[in-house]
Amino acid sequence: MGEHTVTSFDEDLAQIDRLIRDMGDLAGVMTQDATRALLKSDNALAQRVISDDTIMDAKQRDLDEKAITLIGKRQPMAQDLRAVVGGIRMASDLERIGDLAKNIAKRVGAVGESATPRSLTHSIDAMAQMVLVQVKSVVERYVEREADALTKLRDEDEKIDVHYTSVFRELLTYMMEDPRNITACTHLLFCAKNLERIGDHVTNIAENAYYVLTGEQLPVQRPKLDETQMMTSAG
Amino acid sequence: MNMLTDAAIENALDKTPAREAVKMRGSDVRVFYGEKQALFDVNLDIGENQVTALIGPSGCGKSTFLRCLNRMNDTIDICRVTGDITLDGEDIYNPRIDVVELRARVGMVFQKPNPFPKSIYENVAYGPRIHGLASAKNDMDAIVETSLQKAGLFNEVKDRLHEPGTGLSGGQQQRLCIARAIAVSPEVILMDEPCSALDPIATAKVEELIDELRENYTIVIVTHSMQQAARVSQRTAMFHLGNLVEVGPTDKMFTNPEDKRTQDYITGRFG
């Protein structure tokens, strides 16, 4: 894409892009730290995640302000307009990811106190790894302007959903096996749900990014395989 | 699972495309000014009761194309037009076509407000008079009043219809020119950058007027303001170096244009 005749327009757009990248990086770090703190019952790390969220909020507000100023000042058209509006939406998804990571971090103490067997957390660990990869790569793909990769990335979310279903089943089994696990497992269940939500936000970001890059909306229907509802209602 | 069909979703969003009839059609239009070719094989349909915006950088041929639509180019000696331009399926460059009738059916509003140096009344009444649209004074008064009303000017000037039209403000003058154009009941109104000499408020009034006029007239507007094209038109055609680069629904043109040149132009990346 060529440069704007007005060079400061390019700078304004680049600033928004930079903020998205920063927020994406921060979201990745927060997710990683939150799961690590959870799995290792690391309270200090959990506290850092909670304070990082303040930074995340500030960055989102900064981006909103810049985007609105840009719209008012330069009336962007076509891909510029998509980039700015998409930027606002991606920022709000990233901010939500930050919130969810903070929620996970808040549960670290509760899970730790109730002496969770290490074995319970194995599958969550695997799920967390998957989500982490998604979070980190979605912004990367956007920054690299790889629209096709974004489609694949969205489809990846399906695997997280499947994994969430299995984590749900597994934790359910632990709770049935030993009622003493119920407290810990419930906390873990919420964490798994948060991870799954993070995955959904990544999907939203991927959709937005795809729209920004191509101007096309991805098809509405996406295989949504959350079987947990059916299971609970059945069993 | 509650799976909706594509059609059902389209329906819910009220996206069913309205099928407009084609009012004017240009096929393989080429225009030469002497040796220099100004337009290259332009194929463009103008939908009925629609506002079609022609955009593009200066010298891209959009005004040239507009002026072909009512044969205003005839007044330039060295200008030559080939290809077909039809109005309701009739070739307007056919020698049998009466240019005076054509220009009454395809009216024009110009970049600079150009009222005649006569009274407001005379400005509007002139067209109907030469075409013999009204014989009695009452009929003429009615035409003048409705035209001014349609142009949203009547309330502002009703007490001074016999004062010179050149004494109005720029925006009022331009609306007077629009009233003058609609006084001869045209089917198509061509507008050549009608707001370029107006302030934002006058511009807004003219744009509002264009939107209202769409109900009864087919409008083609040349504009340099991307926002204006986006605001008033339903279809946008992008010209560049004498070529029609891209034409499509305005909503799409300004969010996701296909052609690289269109993208560069509307986002301000030319040059």
Next chain:
Amino acid sequence: MSENTLTTPKPFDWSSPEAAAMRKRRYAADRRLRLYGLASIVTAIGLLGILITSLIITGHTAFVQTHVAVEFTADPENVPADDPASGNFRAVVATAVQKLFPEADSPAELRVASGILSNGTPNIVRDYVTANPGLVGQTFTLKVPASDPYDQLNKGVIDRDLPEDRRRVSDTEIALFETLEARGLVTTPFNWGLFVNSDSRFPELAGLAGAIAGSFYALLVCFVISFPLGIAAAIYLEEFAPRNRWTDLVEVNINNLAAVPSIVFGLLGLAVFIQIFGLPRSAPLVGGLVLSLMTLPTMIIVTRAALKSIPPSIREAALGIGASKHEVILHHVLPLAIPGILTGTIIGLAQALGETAPLLLIGMNAFLTSPPGGIMDPATALPTQIFIWADSPERGFVSRTSAAILVLLGFLIFMNAFAIFLRQRFERRW
């Protein structure tokens, strides 16, 4: 970016003495330019002033005329009551002169005395009596013009202090005239004769009436021919003619025609209008035809310029609502161009009014003692009258020539002022 760093100008000190000196030089250049313009205007006005002043100095005396009040007796012996016009007014005048100078008894003295009155006095008295037949047998006082030498003497053009052999009037003549002055019979009223009389061999009787009428008729013919022709030709060339080699040729030749010396048009008029068409010589009709030939190119050029100056937006506006070509021109373009066209027309006519050479060639410099009755009668025109008078030897014609020039200039100024008035009256904004 790289070229930006290359051409970054070094900071300029606006308050340095060099900068101040540079600015001073620039202001000085401004002032000089203004001065040059001012000097040119002063020179032009000065030259014009010298011309007008010299004309007024020599010409102002012609606007008054020395009159002598004389008592005439229309003796029925000399003037038959039934037909006063056929009377012997020479005798009436002779008797009156005798009565005027009772002390003059020798015939030589009387001859000198009667020379004080204009040579045309018998005619003046005859016309007066003919107009008032009741005066036959009565005695009445009439102011008659003094003859040229005494007129000049009275106006001081002839210096009484010069030795007798170096002036035109002898001591005796002066003595006679001074007795009249002493009796209060000499007056110098405004010279209406200058405007109501036609040409005459005697300066004190000569006037411009014939020339003004002749000029008027010639200009009328010129206007009637060149105005419609010029406008029509200009409209065709400007609005209809295609731009090609032929119209270029026509345009170049119209410009050439405007630059042709006027005497050539005179020759043309002589050869074509008089010799081929057999029109009468000296007639204002022929003069007007020749002048219209001369004015036509100017008229076409001026009209085209006026048409061109109408903004194309007005044409477009009319065309855009379906006006046909003639409607665009007649309803919109021409009305807006009219002030410009009229101005050009009047200036063209003013130019024609001052034209001499072609009129000389077609014989409009004849000596005519009565004004023309129509466009076919022989006539003179103002400039040719000036030419004739300038050629006359009598002293009185010197001042009359200047006076006639002043009258001509007066007409020109009036016409130009009228042109300005028209332009301001009709000019419309668009």
